[in-house]
Amino acid sequence: MPVGTRATVRGLTPEELHATGADMVLANTYHLWERPGHRLIEQVGGLHRFMAWAGPILTDSGGYQVFSLRDRLRISEEGARFRSVLDGQYRMLTPEVVVEVQEALGVDVAMALDECVELPATPEHTAEATARTTRWLHRCLEARQHPERTALFGIVQGGLIPELRVAHAEELTALDLDGYAIGGLSVGEARDRMLEMVELCTAHLPADRIRYLMGVGQPSDIVDAVLRGVDLFDCVLPTRAGRHGQAYTWSGRRNLRNARYATDPEPLDPSCGCPACRGYSRAYLRHLVKCDELLGKRLLTAHNLHFYQQLVSRVRRAVQVGDASALQAVREDAGRATRRARDGGPQVARSGPGV
Amino acid sequence: MPVGTRATVRGLTPEELHATGADMVLANTYHLWERPGHRLIEQVGGLHRFMAWAGPILTDSGGYQVFSLRDRLRISEEGARFRSVLDGQYRMLTPEVVVEVQEALGVDVAMALDECVELPATPEHTAEATARTTRWLHRCLEARQHPERTALFGIVQGGLIPELRVAHAEELTALDLDGYAIGGLSVGEARDRMLEMVELCTAHLPADRIRYLMGVGQPSDIVDAVLRGVDLFDCVLPTRAGRHGQAYTWSGRRNLRNARYATDPEPLDPSCGCPACRGYSRAYLRHLVKCDELLGKRLLTAHNLHFYQQLVSRVRRAVQVGDASALQAVREDAGRATRRARDGGPQVARSGPGV
Secondary structure, X not given: OOEOOOXXXXXXXXXXXXXXXXXXXXEEHHHHHHOOOHHHHHHOXXXXXXXXXXXXXXEEOOHHHHHOOHHHEEEOOOOEEEEOOOOOOEEEEOHHHHXXXXXXXOOOEEEOOOOOOOOOOOHHHHHHHHHHHHHHHHHHHHHOOOOOOOEEEEEEOOOOOHHHHHHHHHHHHOOOOOEEEEOOOOXXXXXXXXXXXXXXXXXXXXXXXXXXXXXXXXXXXXXXXXXXXXXXXXXXXXXXXXXXXXEEEOOEEEEOXXXXXXXXXXXXXXXXXXHHHHHOOHHHHHHHHHOOOHHHHHHHHHHHHHHHHHHHHHHHXXXXXXXXXXXXXXXXXXXXXXXXXXXXXXXXXXOOOOO | OOEOOOOOOOOOOHHHHHHOOOOOEEEEHHHHHXXXXXXXXXXXXXXXXXXXXXXXXXXXXXXXXXXXXXXXXXXXXXXXXXXXXXOOOEEEEOHHHHHHHHHHHOOOEEEOOOOOOOOOOOHHHHHHHHXXXXXXXXXXXXXXXXOOOOEEEEEXXXXXXXXXXXXXXXXXXXXXXXXXXXXOOOOOOOHHHHHHHHHHHHHOOOOOOEEEEOOOOOHHHHHHHHOOOOOEEOOOHHHHHHHOOEEEEOOEEEEOOOHHHOOOOOOOOOOOOOHHHHHOOHHHHHHHHHOOOHHHHHHHHHHHHHHHHHHHHHHHHHHHHOOHHHHXXXXXXXXXXXXXXXXXXXXXXXXXXXX
């Protein structure tokens, strides 16, 4: 899912988003609750109509964003009280609020409120947060008014503690939820640890329900997570990298600020059919990036989303037909795409507050 | 002409620009000279190919932008020496440089270097600057290497002094130029004074050559200037206003930040066929503007350019068939479009450094 935090995937129209191959988009409960407000969106016909997106929409609860506020946050059993960055007002995100907001938005999939712990965390703190996540999930389930319209996914927490992850996955499975998310990963831990936790979770979550890995990730992370049973992803990387002048290609991430592109008449990726690659030279894209021009952000965003959709479509096909060599090939290609191309440039942060 | 200072009309692809009805675009010699450099653009096939625009391109010389640097500028007979905002280096814009740069860009119409005077100006200073503009024009004409490919327009100056305007227009007419621009207007003078100067200039410029009024203007300015014989315009208003959340409509300029649009399900202008009006509600556009989202800037820019092209196409048709009542109707409509719609909002500045 491309990330459309504020009911827009930055710079793209819904038609362009659809043309990248995207079926489903993610928006953010917390951000839309603050601005323009869920009742306003409900009044004008719901989030689909508001943002003119006919496909499915999933909303993150916003817990992750609120928990990144740290010094502005106080967590209690009731919920997460925080001071809004927008207007300085105190607000309280509770399980009941996130369900009310998401049902008012009329989204297809709502996420339960969870408590993320910052790493490193003590086992005690991690266990507490995980237990509270379960209690909040129960409150979310009880608060639902329109289960027939809006599915609710629970979120497996448990930090980097295998026993906690397994126990939590089993606990949530027993609740027979619409779908399951794996949260609290890709927050700074080593990649192997992340994949280990993913594998533990998927092994203890039902295979006939969607298993969604939140906030992941680089192309290689996605392929490796699919190989461990994950069905659904969201990540700001393709859009954020695009806005910062970085382009994913099968030969590596290219930093369009690089001087080597200054007079390069070639398309960004000659094998790509996206609007950026069909219409312009690398020299022009570099110029747009250097000048911080809107068109550059827009074209590279579209390119990166197109690339990610190509990637997952290759993985999907290989999994569907059970073609092990095709899977291996896409795994290697994803590894190459994740690394910097020879022409280099600074790394893009792997994850963040998701705005 | 929509303004594409840095070889891009902010946020739009060439296809979208073309779809607004635009035939010809303006870019800026000074900005492209600084970044990415005219030799670079020449090397990758010229400005048309670089920015993927197949239609005609006119470049402003950049004099106007340099003259707005004031405290960083020293004018001599040689040219305008200034300190670059980009890298702090001293550069010198001369008649020979602007011709060399524009010919290297391969544009269809190059503008001569002129000296703009800041208002208020003494008659002596205005006369000096006008005389220097003529001397610089002669140097531009001599510096040309490719007159068969790139036309050169001279610029009538003369401030707000009728005699100077007339004398300068006659002086340039005697040079039998490819086309004529009227410069130094819409810089803070009263609207009536501006139109008076325009009328004096067009009356003394050949009717069988293009007469181009630089940097103008509001819809009503454009109609009134056409009625005084002007053929060509450029203005940052539709694009800049769009980026700032303002939309031109036949019932006035609308400020999309206005709270009255918060839950308004109507399209921006139900009679308009642009992408913004065909796909989204005012409520959604307002949300995008309030969140400073790229998509909002982009959609409102496209809408405003579409509006301006509709306007000039109505004027053109009325002039072609000599329909006085149609002209009067479009004049009244343009007046309405220039004023704020009832729902108000702050004025957009009439002109500026054009970036």
